[in-house]
Structure formats: C-alpha cells, structure tokens
Amino acid sequence: MSSQVPKLGQAKTVARALAGLLSLLTLLGGSPAMAQFNEVDDLAAEQAKEKQELEKMKQELRSIKGEVNDAMRSMSELTQTMQERPMAGAGQAVHEVHLFAKEKDIDLGGGKKAHCLTYNGQVPGPEVHLKEGEPTRIVLHNELTVPTSLHFHGLVLPHTVDGLPRAGTAATKDSQPKSERYLRPGEIYAYQFIPTVQASGYYHPQVMHLKQRDLGLYGAVIVHPRLNSRSPDQELSLFINKVTVAAGKESGQKAQDVLVINGKTAPHIPAIETSPGKRLRLHIFNLSDQAVPLHLSGHRLEVVASNGSDPLEPHVIRDTVNLNPSDRVVVDILADNPGVWSLASDRPNQVSDKEGNFPSGLAVVFKYKVQ
Incomplete structure (x- = not known):
C-alpha cells in the first residue's frame, strides 16, 4: 500500500500538468500541428463544395444546351413548315x-x-x-x-x-x-x-x-x-445590256464590250414577228450604262407605262422612246403596216462595231409573217 501512494500522487501530478498544458494551448489558439490539420480539413471541405458546385453548373449547361438544340430543331421544323404550307388564297x-x-x-x-x-x-x-x-x-x-x-x-x-x-x-x-x-x-x-x-x-x-x-x-x-379588258395579242420582253467579250489567246482578239438585246448582238438577234392587225406589247429594260434612243421604223410606239408608273391614260404616242440607264418602259405596237422593218437605236455607235461594220449591237428585225 505504501508503495502505491506515491505512484498515485505522481499520476495526479501528471494529469494536472497535462490539463494545464491543454489550457495553455487553448489560450494560444492550439498547437501549430493541430492548426495545420484544421486548415487541411477546411480546405478539403471547401474543395469538395466547389466540386459539387462545378458539377451542378455542368448539369445546368448540359440542360441549357439541350434546350437550345431543341429550340433550333423546332425553328428548323417551323421554317420547313412555313416553306411547305399552302399560301393565303384557299383553293x-x-x-x-x-x-x-x-x-x-x-x-x-x-x-x-x-x-x-x-x-x-x-x-x-x-x-x-x-x-x-x-x-x-x-x-x-x-x-x-x-x-x-x-x-x-x-x-x-x-x-x-x-x-x-x-x-x-x-x-x-x-x-x-x-x-x-x-x-x-x-x-x-x-x-x-x-x-x-x-x-x-x-x-x-x-x-x-x-x-x-x-x-x-x-x-x-x-x-x-x-x-x-385590253390584253395584247403578243407580249415580249427586251433587255438591253453591255457584255464584255474576253480577249482570245489563240485568235489574238482583244477584249471588247458588245451591246446586246436579250443576250445577242445584231444581226444575230432573233427577229420579232407579228401578223397584220395584231397588238404587240414590248417590255423594254435598259440595263446598260448608256442612254438608248430606240426607234421602230414604219410604226408608232404607244407608251403604256414608264419606270413602274401606273398605266398612262391617255397613252403617250412616240416614234422614238429614250431609255436612260436603268430605265424601263412598256409600249404597245399596232401591227398595221406589213413589211420588214427595224427596231434599233438611233445612235450610229450603238448599231455598228468599232470598225464601223453594220449591223451590230442594238438592231433587231421587225417583220410580218407571210400569210
């Protein structure tokens, strides 16, 4: 018994010392080693939280992407439907x-x-x-x-x-x-x-x-x-334009600008044919960069409309119509003078080539069919 008393007293002394040391550490904010453990735990928790948030954002982005793709498909289907659906004017x-x-x-x-x-x-x-x-x-x-x-x-x-x-x-x-x-x-x-x-x-x-x-x-x-109420018997569109012919490497021909009517130059423009008593309507468009005075021999030109105007009443009568660049005009012609005539520009340089050869450019035959 006597030998155990000192040991018990020593244990109590050690316990009191440890308690005091722990109190001191608490006052000082904990030991460095324990502080480090706490920081590691906090960092791990924060990283785990951030990972969860990132995963949530990825899920939201995937959801948004899916919604956008669905919307795009719907728009595509709607566009296709709009293209294919019957238009207004049932029947x-x-x-x-x-x-x-x-x-x-x-x-x-x-x-x-x-x-x-x-x-x-x-x-x-x-x-x-x-x-x-x-x-x-x-x-x-x-x-x-x-x-x-x-x-x-x-x-x-x-x-x-x-x-x-x-x-x-x-x-x-x-x-x-x-x-x-x-x-x-x-x-x-x-x-x-x-x-x-x-x-x-x-x-x-x-x-x-x-x-x-x-x-x-x-x-x-x-x-x-x-x-x-006044439909013409014949209707034809004439486009005046200037086309560039490329230089010929083999022939040695130089590049040149050629005036054409409906893609052809005189005398290769198809003739305009009509019959006596017929009313012919011409829609004439000047897409060239030159003013063109257009004249039909043996006939008069009844100007129906000009440059998008409403039909002119009364109609204007001309033997020559002047078309500036980008002008367009609608004329009626009463076929009352049988024969072979020309619808051509009144400017010499527009009905011949650079060498002066006639016909070339803006000249087309206007003739009556043989009965």
Whole structure:
C-alpha cells in the first residue's frame, strides 16, 4: 500500500500538468500541428463544395444546351413548315418557278462568246408572268461558287421577301464583320408572296451582288391585272445590256464590250414577228450604262407605262422612246403596216462595231409573217 501512494500522487501530478498544458494551448489558439490539420480539413471541405458546385453548373449547361438544340430543331421544323404550307388564297394553286443561278459561256453571235452568270443557263432568265392576287413561289438555287440573292425590281413586296433570305456576316476590308444577306453556294431558298399591284418588273441579285446582274443574272417578272379588258395579242420582253467579250489567246482578239438585246448582238438577234392587225406589247429594260434612243421604223410606239408608273391614260404616242440607264418602259405596237422593218437605236455607235461594220449591237428585225 505504501508503495502505491506515491505512484498515485505522481499520476495526479501528471494529469494536472497535462490539463494545464491543454489550457495553455487553448489560450494560444492550439498547437501549430493541430492548426495545420484544421486548415487541411477546411480546405478539403471547401474543395469538395466547389466540386459539387462545378458539377451542378455542368448539369445546368448540359440542360441549357439541350434546350437550345431543341429550340433550333423546332425553328428548323417551323421554317420547313412555313416553306411547305399552302399560301393565303384557299383553293388557289401556287404559281411556282425554279431559278438556277449558274455560270455558262453564252454565244452572243458572230463568233463572239462571253462567260456569263445565268438563270437556268440563259440570258435573260425565264420570263415570269403572274396575276394580281396569285400566290407565288420563286425558288432560287445557288449553283454559283459565290453568294447571291434575289430582288424583285418594280414589285412592292414585304421586306421579309424581297431579296433578304437570311442574315449572315462577311468581313470588310479591315476584317470587321458587317451585316449581309445572301444565299451561300449550294443553298436553296423559296420566296413566297402574293403580288397585289400590276407591274412590269424584273428580278436580279440584291444591291450587294449587283455586279452579278451585269454578268447576266436578270429576267422579266410581269404582274398582270386581275381584270384585263385590253390584253395584247403578243407580249415580249427586251433587255438591253453591255457584255464584255474576253480577249482570245489563240485568235489574238482583244477584249471588247458588245451591246446586246436579250443576250445577242445584231444581226444575230432573233427577229420579232407579228401578223397584220395584231397588238404587240414590248417590255423594254435598259440595263446598260448608256442612254438608248430606240426607234421602230414604219410604226408608232404607244407608251403604256414608264419606270413602274401606273398605266398612262391617255397613252403617250412616240416614234422614238429614250431609255436612260436603268430605265424601263412598256409600249404597245399596232401591227398595221406589213413589211420588214427595224427596231434599233438611233445612235450610229450603238448599231455598228468599232470598225464601223453594220449591223451590230442594238438592231433587231421587225417583220410580218407571210400569210
């Protein structure tokens, strides 16, 4: 017993010392070793929390991405539905025309050829005849290697139709993006509209692609009145333009500008044929950069409309019509003087070539069919 008392007293002394040491450590904020353990625990907890938050953000992003993809698919389906759905005017058939923009070498006549941009492989493109109130769908196929677009010159249409198929971007010279609207190569777009006013217009690329018009992308689009009390017996569109013939490497021929009517130069322009007593209507478009005084020998020209005007009443009578660049005019001709005549420019340099050879340029035969 006596030997165990000191040991018990020593244990109590050690316990009191340890308690005092712990109190001191508490006052001092804990030992360095324990502080480090606490910091590690806190850091691990914080990292775990951040990991959970990141995982939650990833899940939210995946959800948003899925919603965006669903919305894009819905928009695509809606666009397709809008393209395919019947247009306003229940019971009316839709007048549908397909235009294929493509490159092609065009024979201007007399061995002269030019590399052109064409609609459906021809210059000008197909004539499109519509009626007021007729549901219309013009489908443009871009088979060019560059973007293109479509504008209906002379028709009053909503901005969502007239040459603005979609929005994109194209870099300017200083590499800054700018707003652009076009069909990229290989794209197809359907322009749907209902013409409400009669018009003598033409289709061609929009202003950002206007150079393509000079290279051959144009064609007539004529809107006829719903009720037409004075319909002509014949109707024809004439496009005046200037085409550049490339230099011939083998022949040594120099590059030259050639004036053409409907893609041909005189004397290779197809003759205009009519019969006695017929009324012929001409829609004439001057797409060249020159003023053209056009005269039909042996007849008078009855000006029906000019540059998109309403039909003129009374009609104006002329023996010569002057067309400035970009002018268009509608004239009626009463075939009352049988024979062979000429519809030609009154300017010598527009009906002959640079060597003075006649006919060339803007001269077409106007003749009556043999009865």
